[in-house]
Amino acid sequence: MDIRIGYLQWIPDQGPVLSNVIPEPEDAGLRGAELAVEDNNTTGNFLDHRYLLESRVVASEAQAQEAVAWMMAEGIELFVLRVPASTLNLMADQTAGKALIVNAGAKDDALRLRECRPHVIHTQPSYAMLTDGLAQWLNLRRWKNVFMITGPTDSDRAWADAFRRSATRFGLRIVADKPWTFDADLRRTASQELPLFTQADDYDAVVVADVRGDFGEYVPFNTWLPRPVVGTQGMSPVAWHRVIESWGAAQLQSRFRELAGRDMTGDDYAAWAGIRSLGTAITQLNVTDVEQIRGFLFSDDFQLAAFKGRKLSYRSWNGQLRQPIPLVHPRGLVFTAPAEGFLHPETDLDSLGFDEAESDCRIHP
Structure with a gap:
Protein backbone atom coordinates (compact mmCIF):
# COMPACT_ATOMS: atom_id res chain seq x y z
CA MET A 1 0.00 0.00 0.00
CA SER A 126 1.36 28.01 19.68
CA TYR A 127 2.78 31.27 20.98
CA ALA A 128 0.70 30.79 24.13
CA MET A 129 2.18 27.34 24.77
CA LEU A 130 5.70 28.73 24.46
CA THR A 131 5.12 31.76 26.68
CA ASP A 132 3.17 29.74 29.27
CA GLY A 133 6.17 27.43 29.58
CA LEU A 134 8.43 30.43 30.13
CA ALA A 135 6.04 32.08 32.60
CA GLN A 136 5.74 28.87 34.62
CA TRP A 137 9.51 28.76 34.97
CA LEU A 138 9.73 32.45 35.98
CA ASN A 139 7.04 31.85 38.60
CA LEU A 140 8.87 28.75 39.84
CA ARG A 141 12.08 30.74 40.25
CA ARG A 142 10.18 33.61 41.91
CA TRP A 143 11.46 36.00 39.21
CA LYS A 144 8.10 37.71 39.10
CA ASN A 145 9.00 41.27 38.06
CA VAL A 146 10.07 41.50 34.43
CA PHE A 147 11.12 44.17 31.95
CA MET A 148 9.74 43.44 28.46
CA ILE A 149 11.02 44.65 25.08
CA THR A 150 8.90 44.07 21.97
CA GLY A 151 10.17 44.29 18.41
CA PRO A 152 8.31 45.91 15.49
CA THR A 153 7.12 42.89 13.47
CA ASP A 154 3.73 41.21 13.60
CA SER A 155 5.39 38.06 14.96
CA ASP A 156 7.07 40.08 17.71
CA ARG A 157 3.76 41.61 18.72
CA ALA A 158 2.01 38.23 18.66
CA TRP A 159 4.72 36.73 20.88
CA ALA A 160 4.52 39.70 23.26
CA ASP A 161 0.71 39.54 23.45
CA ALA A 162 0.96 35.85 24.35
CA PHE A 163 3.49 36.62 27.08
CA ARG A 164 1.32 39.37 28.57
CA ARG A 165 -1.47 36.82 28.92
CA SER A 166 0.96 34.29 30.39
CA ALA A 167 2.24 36.87 32.87
CA THR A 168 -1.28 37.47 34.15
CA ARG A 169 -2.03 33.76 34.23
CA PHE A 170 1.05 32.83 36.28
CA GLY A 171 1.34 35.82 38.59
CA LEU A 172 4.10 37.84 36.93
CA ARG A 173 4.32 41.63 36.87
CA ILE A 174 5.60 43.50 33.82
CA VAL A 175 7.25 46.54 35.40
CA ALA A 176 8.18 48.08 32.03
CA ASP A 177 6.77 47.25 28.61
CA LYS A 178 8.75 49.01 25.89
CA PRO A 179 8.60 48.78 22.09
CA TRP A 180 11.92 48.61 20.26
CA THR A 181 11.88 51.55 17.84
CA PHE A 182 15.56 51.95 16.98
CA ASP A 183 17.16 51.11 13.65
CA ALA A 184 20.76 51.63 14.73
CA ASP A 185 23.47 49.07 13.99
CA LEU A 186 23.80 47.45 17.41
CA ARG A 187 27.05 45.82 16.41
CA ARG A 188 28.57 49.24 17.15
CA THR A 189 26.16 50.88 19.60
CA ALA A 190 24.67 48.14 21.84
CA SER A 191 26.85 48.93 24.85
CA GLN A 192 25.67 52.57 24.80
CA GLU A 193 22.03 52.25 23.81
CA LEU A 194 20.78 49.17 25.64
CA PRO A 195 21.78 50.14 29.22
CA LEU A 196 19.87 53.41 28.88
CA PHE A 197 16.92 51.70 27.21
CA THR A 198 16.58 49.13 30.02
CA GLN A 199 16.67 51.60 32.91
CA ALA A 200 14.07 50.87 35.60
CA ASP A 201 13.97 50.80 39.40
CA ASP A 202 14.22 47.01 39.62
CA TYR A 203 13.32 43.83 37.77
CA ASP A 204 14.20 40.15 38.02
CA ALA A 205 14.58 39.36 34.31
CA VAL A 206 14.36 40.94 30.87
CA VAL A 207 11.87 39.35 28.47
CA VAL A 208 12.62 39.91 24.78
CA ALA A 209 10.08 39.48 21.96
CA ASP A 210 12.26 39.59 18.82
CA VAL A 211 11.29 36.57 16.74
CA ARG A 212 13.63 37.08 13.80
CA GLY A 213 16.57 38.50 15.77
CA ASP A 214 16.79 42.18 14.85
CA PHE A 215 18.12 43.32 18.22
CA GLY A 216 17.56 40.63 20.83
CA GLU A 217 20.98 39.01 20.47
CA TYR A 218 22.55 42.16 21.89
CA VAL A 219 20.38 42.44 25.00
CA PRO A 220 22.24 39.90 27.20
CA PHE A 221 25.05 41.56 29.20
CA ASN A 222 23.98 45.03 28.05
CA THR A 223 21.06 45.62 30.44
CA TRP A 224 21.03 48.45 33.00
CA LEU A 225 20.75 45.96 35.86
CA PRO A 226 22.69 42.66 35.84
CA ARG A 227 19.73 40.44 35.06
CA PRO A 228 19.10 37.29 32.96
CA VAL A 229 17.53 37.64 29.52
CA VAL A 230 14.75 35.27 28.45
CA GLY A 231 12.21 35.07 25.65
CA THR A 232 13.11 34.82 22.00
CA GLN A 233 16.76 35.34 22.98
CA GLY A 234 18.79 34.29 26.02
CA MET A 235 16.89 31.37 27.50
CA SER A 236 14.07 30.54 25.11
CA PRO A 237 10.98 28.30 25.05
CA VAL A 238 11.11 26.21 21.87
CA ALA A 239 9.55 23.21 20.18
CA TRP A 240 12.93 21.51 19.78
CA PRO A 324 6.24 19.61 26.80
CA ILE A 325 8.10 22.85 26.05
CA PRO A 326 11.91 22.81 26.48
CA LEU A 327 13.53 25.98 27.82
CA VAL A 328 17.02 26.23 26.38
CA HIS A 329 20.00 28.48 25.88
CA PRO A 330 22.30 27.97 22.89
CA ARG A 331 24.40 25.32 24.63
CA GLY A 332 22.15 23.73 27.22
CA LEU A 333 18.70 22.58 28.32
CA VAL A 334 17.58 24.53 31.38
CA PHE A 335 14.12 23.13 32.09
CA THR A 336 11.15 21.38 30.52
CA ALA A 337 7.65 22.76 31.11
CA PRO A 338 5.08 22.06 32.44
CA ALA A 339 6.55 22.66 35.85
CA GLU A 340 5.56 20.38 38.71
CA GLY A 341 2.81 21.98 40.74
CA PHE A 342 0.89 23.56 37.85
CA LEU A 343 -1.99 21.13 37.96
CA HIS A 344 -4.83 20.47 35.54
CA PRO A 345 -7.92 18.25 35.92
CA GLU A 346 -7.13 16.32 32.72
CA THR A 347 -3.38 16.58 32.03
CA ASP A 348 -0.72 19.06 33.13
CA LEU A 349 0.21 19.46 29.44
CA ASP A 350 -3.01 21.46 29.12
CA SER A 351 -1.55 24.06 31.50
CA LEU A 352 0.43 25.18 28.42
CA GLY A 353 -1.57 27.28 25.99
CA PHE A 354 -5.27 28.08 25.84
CA ASP A 355 -7.42 25.50 27.59
CA GLU A 356 -10.73 24.19 26.26
CA ALA A 357 -12.82 26.70 28.22
CA GLU A 358 -10.77 29.57 26.75
CA SER A 359 -11.22 28.51 23.12
CA ASP A 360 -14.23 28.97 20.87
CA CYS A 361 -13.21 25.91 18.85
CA ARG A 362 -14.95 22.54 19.03
CA ILE A 363 -13.68 20.58 16.04
CA HIS A 364 -14.18 17.04 17.36
CA PRO A 365 -16.92 15.49 19.51
Whole structure:
Protein backbone atom coordinates (compact mmCIF):
# COMPACT_ATOMS: atom_id res chain seq x y z
CA MET A 1 0.00 0.00 0.00
CA ASP A 2 1.44 3.36 -1.06
CA ILE A 3 0.83 6.35 1.22
CA ARG A 4 1.52 9.71 -0.42
CA ILE A 5 2.05 12.78 1.76
CA GLY A 6 2.36 16.30 0.41
CA TYR A 7 4.78 18.73 2.04
CA LEU A 8 4.54 22.41 1.16
CA GLN A 9 6.67 25.29 2.41
CA TRP A 10 6.39 29.02 1.79
CA ILE A 11 8.08 31.56 4.05
CA PRO A 12 7.60 35.21 3.03
CA ASP A 13 10.71 37.37 2.76
CA GLN A 14 10.97 39.37 5.98
CA GLY A 15 13.61 41.78 4.69
CA PRO A 16 17.13 42.33 6.00
CA VAL A 17 17.87 41.49 9.63
CA LEU A 18 19.59 44.27 11.57
CA SER A 19 21.88 41.98 13.55
CA ASN A 20 24.34 39.28 12.55
CA VAL A 21 22.04 36.52 13.84
CA ILE A 22 22.55 33.08 12.31
CA PRO A 23 19.71 32.63 9.80
CA GLU A 24 17.23 29.77 9.91
CA PRO A 25 18.17 27.00 7.45
CA GLU A 26 16.24 27.39 4.21
CA ASP A 27 15.28 23.70 4.32
CA ALA A 28 14.02 23.83 7.94
CA GLY A 29 10.86 21.74 8.07
CA LEU A 30 11.50 19.89 4.83
CA ARG A 31 14.36 17.87 6.29
CA GLY A 32 12.23 16.91 9.29
CA ALA A 33 9.54 15.68 6.93
CA GLU A 34 12.08 13.61 5.02
CA LEU A 35 13.36 11.97 8.21
CA ALA A 36 9.80 11.17 9.31
CA VAL A 37 9.11 9.45 6.00
CA GLU A 38 12.23 7.35 6.51
CA ASP A 39 11.04 6.47 10.01
CA ASN A 40 7.56 5.62 8.76
CA ASN A 41 9.02 3.34 6.09
CA THR A 42 11.11 1.53 8.68
CA THR A 43 7.90 0.47 10.41
CA GLY A 44 5.84 0.29 7.25
CA ASN A 45 8.10 -2.28 5.60
CA PHE A 46 6.72 -4.95 7.93
CA LEU A 47 3.15 -4.14 6.87
CA ASP A 48 3.82 -3.58 3.17
CA HIS A 49 3.27 0.16 3.62
CA ARG A 50 5.35 2.46 1.43
CA TYR A 51 5.45 6.17 2.31
CA LEU A 52 6.20 8.67 -0.44
CA LEU A 53 6.84 12.39 0.11
CA GLU A 54 5.83 14.90 -2.55
CA SER A 55 7.53 18.15 -1.47
CA ARG A 56 7.41 21.70 -2.79
CA VAL A 57 9.24 24.81 -1.53
CA VAL A 58 7.64 27.75 -3.32
CA ALA A 59 8.22 31.49 -3.63
CA SER A 60 4.72 32.95 -3.29
CA GLU A 61 1.29 32.33 -1.86
CA ALA A 62 -0.12 31.88 -5.37
CA GLN A 63 2.47 29.19 -6.10
CA ALA A 64 1.57 27.52 -2.81
CA GLN A 65 -2.10 27.33 -3.75
CA GLU A 66 -1.21 26.00 -7.20
CA ALA A 67 1.00 23.33 -5.64
CA VAL A 68 -1.75 22.16 -3.31
CA ALA A 69 -4.23 22.05 -6.19
CA TRP A 70 -1.79 19.97 -8.26
CA MET A 71 -1.15 17.56 -5.37
CA MET A 72 -4.87 17.09 -4.78
CA ALA A 73 -5.38 16.43 -8.49
CA GLU A 74 -2.70 13.75 -8.15
CA GLY A 75 -4.73 12.08 -5.40
CA ILE A 76 -2.82 13.34 -2.35
CA GLU A 77 -5.06 13.84 0.70
CA LEU A 78 -2.52 14.13 3.52
CA PHE A 79 -0.60 17.40 3.80
CA VAL A 80 2.05 18.92 6.06
CA LEU A 81 2.29 22.69 5.62
CA ARG A 82 4.88 25.20 6.77
CA VAL A 83 3.19 28.43 5.70
CA PRO A 84 1.93 31.64 7.39
CA ALA A 85 -1.42 31.57 9.17
CA SER A 86 -3.24 33.52 6.43
CA THR A 87 -2.01 31.09 3.77
CA LEU A 88 -2.91 28.13 5.97
CA ASN A 89 -6.49 29.38 6.18
CA LEU A 90 -6.67 29.76 2.39
CA MET A 91 -5.43 26.21 1.96
CA ALA A 92 -7.85 24.96 4.59
CA ASP A 93 -10.68 26.42 2.49
CA GLN A 94 -9.11 24.91 -0.63
CA THR A 95 -9.01 21.41 0.86
CA ALA A 96 -12.14 21.40 3.04
CA GLY A 97 -13.81 17.98 3.02
CA LYS A 98 -11.06 16.54 0.82
CA ALA A 99 -7.87 16.32 2.90
CA LEU A 100 -6.20 16.33 6.31
CA ILE A 101 -3.71 19.15 7.00
CA VAL A 102 -0.92 19.25 9.57
CA ASN A 103 0.14 22.80 10.47
CA ALA A 104 3.88 22.55 11.08
CA GLY A 105 4.62 26.25 10.76
CA ALA A 106 2.17 28.85 12.05
CA LYS A 107 2.25 29.56 15.80
CA ASP A 108 -0.62 32.08 15.78
CA ASP A 109 -2.98 31.67 18.71
CA ALA A 110 -6.00 32.63 16.60
CA LEU A 111 -5.68 29.33 14.73
CA ARG A 112 -6.34 27.53 18.04
CA LEU A 113 -8.91 29.98 19.45
CA ARG A 114 -11.29 31.10 16.69
CA GLU A 115 -10.06 30.09 13.24
CA CYS A 116 -10.07 26.34 13.82
CA ARG A 117 -10.88 23.96 10.98
CA PRO A 118 -12.04 20.37 11.52
CA HIS A 119 -9.44 18.98 9.09
CA VAL A 120 -6.44 20.97 10.42
CA ILE A 121 -4.23 19.78 13.28
CA HIS A 122 -1.20 21.55 14.72
CA THR A 123 2.16 20.05 15.64
CA GLN A 124 3.83 23.46 15.92
CA PRO A 125 3.38 24.82 19.49
CA SER A 126 1.36 28.01 19.68
CA TYR A 127 2.78 31.27 20.98
CA ALA A 128 0.70 30.79 24.13
CA MET A 129 2.18 27.34 24.77
CA LEU A 130 5.70 28.73 24.46
CA THR A 131 5.12 31.76 26.68
CA ASP A 132 3.17 29.74 29.27
CA GLY A 133 6.17 27.43 29.58
CA LEU A 134 8.43 30.43 30.13
CA ALA A 135 6.04 32.08 32.60
CA GLN A 136 5.74 28.87 34.62
CA TRP A 137 9.51 28.76 34.97
CA LEU A 138 9.73 32.45 35.98
CA ASN A 139 7.04 31.85 38.60
CA LEU A 140 8.87 28.75 39.84
CA ARG A 141 12.08 30.74 40.25
CA ARG A 142 10.18 33.61 41.91
CA TRP A 143 11.46 36.00 39.21
CA LYS A 144 8.10 37.71 39.10
CA ASN A 145 9.00 41.27 38.06
CA VAL A 146 10.07 41.50 34.43
CA PHE A 147 11.12 44.17 31.95
CA MET A 148 9.74 43.44 28.46
CA ILE A 149 11.02 44.65 25.08
CA THR A 150 8.90 44.07 21.97
CA GLY A 151 10.17 44.29 18.41
CA PRO A 152 8.31 45.91 15.49
CA THR A 153 7.12 42.89 13.47
CA ASP A 154 3.73 41.21 13.60
CA SER A 155 5.39 38.06 14.96
CA ASP A 156 7.07 40.08 17.71
CA ARG A 157 3.76 41.61 18.72
CA ALA A 158 2.01 38.23 18.66
CA TRP A 159 4.72 36.73 20.88
CA ALA A 160 4.52 39.70 23.26
CA ASP A 161 0.71 39.54 23.45
CA ALA A 162 0.96 35.85 24.35
CA PHE A 163 3.49 36.62 27.08
CA ARG A 164 1.32 39.37 28.57
CA ARG A 165 -1.47 36.82 28.92
CA SER A 166 0.96 34.29 30.39
CA ALA A 167 2.24 36.87 32.87
CA THR A 168 -1.28 37.47 34.15
CA ARG A 169 -2.03 33.76 34.23
CA PHE A 170 1.05 32.83 36.28
CA GLY A 171 1.34 35.82 38.59
CA LEU A 172 4.10 37.84 36.93
CA ARG A 173 4.32 41.63 36.87
CA ILE A 174 5.60 43.50 33.82
CA VAL A 175 7.25 46.54 35.40
CA ALA A 176 8.18 48.08 32.03
CA ASP A 177 6.77 47.25 28.61
CA LYS A 178 8.75 49.01 25.89
CA PRO A 179 8.60 48.78 22.09
CA TRP A 180 11.92 48.61 20.26
CA THR A 181 11.88 51.55 17.84
CA PHE A 182 15.56 51.95 16.98
CA ASP A 183 17.16 51.11 13.65
CA ALA A 184 20.76 51.63 14.73
CA ASP A 185 23.47 49.07 13.99
CA LEU A 186 23.80 47.45 17.41
CA ARG A 187 27.05 45.82 16.41
CA ARG A 188 28.57 49.24 17.15
CA THR A 189 26.16 50.88 19.60
CA ALA A 190 24.67 48.14 21.84
CA SER A 191 26.85 48.93 24.85
CA GLN A 192 25.67 52.57 24.80
CA GLU A 193 22.03 52.25 23.81
CA LEU A 194 20.78 49.17 25.64
CA PRO A 195 21.78 50.14 29.22
CA LEU A 196 19.87 53.41 28.88
CA PHE A 197 16.92 51.70 27.21
CA THR A 198 16.58 49.13 30.02
CA GLN A 199 16.67 51.60 32.91
CA ALA A 200 14.07 50.87 35.60
CA ASP A 201 13.97 50.80 39.40
CA ASP A 202 14.22 47.01 39.62
CA TYR A 203 13.32 43.83 37.77
CA ASP A 204 14.20 40.15 38.02
CA ALA A 205 14.58 39.36 34.31
CA VAL A 206 14.36 40.94 30.87
CA VAL A 207 11.87 39.35 28.47
CA VAL A 208 12.62 39.91 24.78
CA ALA A 209 10.08 39.48 21.96
CA ASP A 210 12.26 39.59 18.82
CA VAL A 211 11.29 36.57 16.74
CA ARG A 212 13.63 37.08 13.80
CA GLY A 213 16.57 38.50 15.77
CA ASP A 214 16.79 42.18 14.85
CA PHE A 215 18.12 43.32 18.22
CA GLY A 216 17.56 40.63 20.83
CA GLU A 217 20.98 39.01 20.47
CA TYR A 218 22.55 42.16 21.89
CA VAL A 219 20.38 42.44 25.00
CA PRO A 220 22.24 39.90 27.20
CA PHE A 221 25.05 41.56 29.20
CA ASN A 222 23.98 45.03 28.05
CA THR A 223 21.06 45.62 30.44
CA TRP A 224 21.03 48.45 33.00
CA LEU A 225 20.75 45.96 35.86
CA PRO A 226 22.69 42.66 35.84
CA ARG A 227 19.73 40.44 35.06
CA PRO A 228 19.10 37.29 32.96
CA VAL A 229 17.53 37.64 29.52
CA VAL A 230 14.75 35.27 28.45
CA GLY A 231 12.21 35.07 25.65
CA THR A 232 13.11 34.82 22.00
CA GLN A 233 16.76 35.34 22.98
CA GLY A 234 18.79 34.29 26.02
CA MET A 235 16.89 31.37 27.50
CA SER A 236 14.07 30.54 25.11
CA PRO A 237 10.98 28.30 25.05
CA VAL A 238 11.11 26.21 21.87
CA ALA A 239 9.55 23.21 20.18
CA TRP A 240 12.93 21.51 19.78
CA HIS A 241 16.66 22.19 20.06
CA ARG A 242 19.91 20.37 19.45
CA VAL A 243 20.69 20.27 23.21
CA ILE A 244 17.78 17.89 23.93
CA GLU A 245 19.28 14.43 24.38
CA SER A 246 17.19 12.61 27.01
CA TRP A 247 14.38 10.10 26.38
CA GLY A 248 16.16 8.68 23.33
CA ALA A 249 16.42 12.10 21.67
CA ALA A 250 20.17 11.75 21.11
CA GLN A 251 19.42 8.97 18.63
CA LEU A 252 16.89 11.18 16.79
CA GLN A 253 19.40 14.04 16.72
CA SER A 254 22.09 11.76 15.31
CA ARG A 255 19.87 10.39 12.56
CA PHE A 256 18.79 13.89 11.61
CA ARG A 257 22.38 15.17 11.39
CA GLU A 258 23.26 12.22 9.17
CA LEU A 259 20.35 13.08 6.87
CA ALA A 260 20.58 16.88 6.79
CA GLY A 261 24.17 17.72 7.73
CA ARG A 262 22.97 20.15 10.40
CA ASP A 263 21.07 20.28 13.70
CA MET A 264 17.34 19.72 13.97
CA THR A 265 15.23 22.86 14.47
CA GLY A 266 11.77 23.34 15.92
CA ASP A 267 10.30 23.55 12.41
CA ASP A 268 11.98 20.28 11.49
CA TYR A 269 10.56 18.69 14.61
CA ALA A 270 7.02 19.94 13.92
CA ALA A 271 7.10 18.49 10.41
CA TRP A 272 8.59 15.25 11.72
CA ALA A 273 5.90 14.96 14.42
CA GLY A 274 3.15 15.55 11.87
CA ILE A 275 4.25 12.81 9.50
CA ARG A 276 4.99 10.44 12.37
CA SER A 277 1.46 11.09 13.67
CA LEU A 278 0.01 10.13 10.30
CA GLY A 279 2.25 7.06 10.17
CA THR A 280 1.22 5.98 13.66
CA ALA A 281 -2.45 6.18 12.73
CA ILE A 282 -2.03 4.37 9.42
CA THR A 283 -0.01 1.60 11.07
CA GLN A 284 -2.77 1.00 13.60
CA LEU A 285 -5.68 1.27 11.15
CA ASN A 286 -4.10 -0.21 8.01
CA VAL A 287 -6.13 2.27 5.93
CA THR A 288 -5.47 5.61 4.23
CA ASP A 289 -8.98 7.01 4.58
CA VAL A 290 -8.70 10.62 5.78
CA GLU A 291 -11.72 10.55 8.09
CA GLN A 292 -10.62 7.33 9.78
CA ILE A 293 -7.10 8.69 10.29
CA ARG A 294 -8.48 11.92 11.72
CA GLY A 295 -10.78 10.04 14.08
CA PHE A 296 -7.92 7.89 15.33
CA LEU A 297 -5.68 10.92 15.96
CA PHE A 298 -8.32 12.31 18.33
CA SER A 299 -9.04 9.00 20.03
CA ASP A 300 -7.75 7.72 23.35
CA ASP A 301 -5.87 5.00 21.44
CA PHE A 302 -3.50 7.49 19.78
CA GLN A 303 -0.18 8.26 21.44
CA LEU A 304 2.83 9.72 19.67
CA ALA A 305 6.26 8.60 20.86
CA ALA A 306 8.11 11.89 20.28
CA PHE A 307 11.32 11.94 22.38
CA LYS A 308 9.97 14.42 24.92
CA GLY A 309 9.54 12.09 27.88
CA ARG A 310 5.77 11.83 27.45
CA LYS A 311 3.33 10.16 25.09
CA LEU A 312 1.73 13.01 23.15
CA SER A 313 -1.90 13.42 22.07
CA TYR A 314 -4.09 15.95 20.27
CA ARG A 315 -6.54 18.35 21.91
CA SER A 316 -10.00 17.46 20.71
CA TRP A 317 -11.31 21.04 20.69
CA ASN A 318 -8.67 22.65 18.44
CA GLY A 319 -6.36 19.93 17.07
CA GLN A 320 -3.24 21.12 18.90
CA LEU A 321 -0.61 18.50 19.73
CA ARG A 322 -0.04 18.50 23.48
CA GLN A 323 3.68 18.55 24.21
CA PRO A 324 6.24 19.61 26.80
CA ILE A 325 8.10 22.85 26.05
CA PRO A 326 11.91 22.81 26.48
CA LEU A 327 13.53 25.98 27.82
CA VAL A 328 17.02 26.23 26.38
CA HIS A 329 20.00 28.48 25.88
CA PRO A 330 22.30 27.97 22.89
CA ARG A 331 24.40 25.32 24.63
CA GLY A 332 22.15 23.73 27.22
CA LEU A 333 18.70 22.58 28.32
CA VAL A 334 17.58 24.53 31.38
CA PHE A 335 14.12 23.13 32.09
CA THR A 336 11.15 21.38 30.52
CA ALA A 337 7.65 22.76 31.11
CA PRO A 338 5.08 22.06 32.44
CA ALA A 339 6.55 22.66 35.85
CA GLU A 340 5.56 20.38 38.71
CA GLY A 341 2.81 21.98 40.74
CA PHE A 342 0.89 23.56 37.85
CA LEU A 343 -1.99 21.13 37.96
CA HIS A 344 -4.83 20.47 35.54
CA PRO A 345 -7.92 18.25 35.92
CA GLU A 346 -7.13 16.32 32.72
CA THR A 347 -3.38 16.58 32.03
CA ASP A 348 -0.72 19.06 33.13
CA LEU A 349 0.21 19.46 29.44
CA ASP A 350 -3.01 21.46 29.12
CA SER A 351 -1.55 24.06 31.50
CA LEU A 352 0.43 25.18 28.42
CA GLY A 353 -1.57 27.28 25.99
CA PHE A 354 -5.27 28.08 25.84
CA ASP A 355 -7.42 25.50 27.59
CA GLU A 356 -10.73 24.19 26.26
CA ALA A 357 -12.82 26.70 28.22
CA GLU A 358 -10.77 29.57 26.75
CA SER A 359 -11.22 28.51 23.12
CA ASP A 360 -14.23 28.97 20.87
CA CYS A 361 -13.21 25.91 18.85
CA ARG A 362 -14.95 22.54 19.03
CA ILE A 363 -13.68 20.58 16.04
CA HIS A 364 -14.18 17.04 17.36
CA PRO A 365 -16.92 15.49 19.51
